[in-house]
Amino acid sequence: MVTRRVVKLTEFGSPQVLSIVTEELASPMPGEVRVRQTAIGFNFIDIYQRKGIYPLPLPTGLGFEAAGVVEAVGSGVTHIQSGDRVAYMNAGVGAYADRRNVPADKLVALPDTVSDEAAATLLFKGMTAQYLLRKTHAVQAGEVLLVHSAAGGVGQILTRWATALGATVFGTTGSPGKRETALAAGCVDVIDLNDPEWPDAFLRASGGRKARVVYDAIGKDTLIKSLDCAAPFGLVVCYGASSGKAPAVDPELLNKKGCLFLTRPSVFPHNADPATFRANAADVFEAIAQGHVSVDIGGRFRLDDIVEAHVAAEERRFGGALLIAP
Numbered sequence: 095m096v097t098r099r100v101v102k103l104t105e106f107g108s109p110q111v112l113s114i115v116t117e118e119l120a121s122p123m124p125g126e127v128r129v130r131q132t133a134i135g136f137n138f139i140d141i142y143q144r145k146g147i148y149p150l151p152l153p154t155g156l157g158f159e160a161a162g163v164v165e166a167v168g169s170g171v172t173h174i175q176s177g178d179r180v181a182y183m184n185a186g187v188g189a190y191a192d193r194r195n196v197p198a199d200k201l202v203a204l205p206d207t208v209s210d211e212a213a214a215t216l217l218f219k220g221m222t223a224q225y226l227l228r229k230t231h232a233v234q235a236g237e238v239l240l241v242h243s244a245a246g247g248v249g250q251i252l253t254r255w256a257t258a259l260g261a262t263v264f265g266t267t268g269s270p271g272k273r274e275t276a277l278a279a280g281c282v283d284v285i286d287l288n289d290p291e292w293p294d295a296f297l298r299a300s301g302g303r304k305a306r307v308v309y310d311a312i313g314k315d316t317l318i319k320s321l322d323c324a325a326p327f328g329l330v331v332c333y334g335a336s337s338g339k340a341p342a343v344d345p346e347l348l349n350k351k352g353c354l355f356l357t358r359p360s361v362f363p364h365n366a367d368p369a370t371f372r373a374n375a376a377d378v379f380e381a382i383a384q385g386h387v388s389v390d391i392g393g394r395f396r397l398d399d400i401v402e403a404h405v406a407a408e409e410r411r412f413g414g415a416l417l418i419a420p
């Protein structure tokens with residue numbers, strides 16, 4: 095038995111509902127390993143869960159991804175040993191902690207080329223970009239894509255990787271200050287969403303060419319207008335709700351806008367099978383090694399400052415990814 099520090103949520107609400115407790119952590123059960131965490135990833139979904147938009151049974155931990163070193167191994171675990179460097183992104187909530195027991199089949203071993211910090215900022219977001227670019231639509235060279243929030247965590251990765259695949263990526267940001275970040279990630283042009291006529295601005299920038307795929311995780315504020323940016327028979331991917339839940343879409347509207355396809359996918363079902371999870375992670379690690387996947391670390395916080403980290407994320411203060419050090 096060891097003690098650990100872990101973030102707990104006993105009610106839904108503002109960042110201030112997050113508190114840190116010290117508690118005993120039992121030895122790993124059969125099939126589990128104990129990870130001493132060195133870097134914890136922040137993801138926008140953590141905000142939805144803290145607010146209760148995606149409700150969790152209370153009390154609960156929070157956070158989906160972390161990297162660290164295996165400290166103890168439960169019975170029946172053969173492919174992971176004490177001392178291994180590992181990371182995870184789909185082991186359920188509870189990553190905001192300095193130690194955690196994790197089912198071994200939810201862990202990936204980290205190659206030497208991927209640091210703990212890179213893993214904790216890239217695994218969840220990289221796995222998201224991986225299925226969006228390979229499964230939701232297999233992106234081809236020469237295709238025009240529109241990526242919303244291109245300066246954000248997933249947005250930067252999507253943009254870099256799609257550009258490496260030969261696509262022409264237009265991005266959007268919610269403030270002109272993030273334009274340079276989106277351009278540095280590979281966008282050929284960046285549209286300011288403060289312009290209410292931003293779909294026209296996109297079409298002017300693209301020379302009238304609409305997007306084969308629109309990647310929209312903003313939701314409420316953008317989804318209907320995103321339909322105007324997709325080419326006939328194109329795909330609109332609603333994969334998040336940063337501004338609030340997207341409105342219901344009448345199928346007839348998809349017909350009117352050009353026989354469009356609309357999908358609302360999630361990273362978890364794409365990685366539920368352990369072998370598929372490991373194969374997808376290997377794809378992300380290879381893309382990191384090739385330099386196709388990276389993200390700026392926009393802000394660094396201690397676990398003790400988790401409230402401040404959530405405030406900063408909600409205020410959209412930083413581009414890129416936020417990193418939490420235990």
Ligand SMILES: NC(=O)c1ccc[n+]([C@@H]2O[C@H](COP(=O)([O-])OP(=O)(O)OC[C@H]3O[C@@H](n4cnc5c(N)ncnc54)[C@H](OP(=O)(O)O)[C@@H]3O)[C@@H](O)[C@H]2O)c1
Nearest residue numbers: 137138222246247248267268311333334335336337360361
């Ligand atoms: N479905 C999936 O599988 C999946 C997996 C991972 C993430 N996601 C989604 O992908 C999105 C990006 O995730 P992330 O962790 O990388 O976050 P992020 O992009 O670093 O942060 C979210 C961004 O959304 C933009 N935004 C627009 N309207 C907003 C509003 N009203 N309030 C707050 N932000 C607003 C902001 O960019 P600007 O300031 O440039 O507008 C903000 O930086 C999130 O919606 C997340 O839920 C989905």
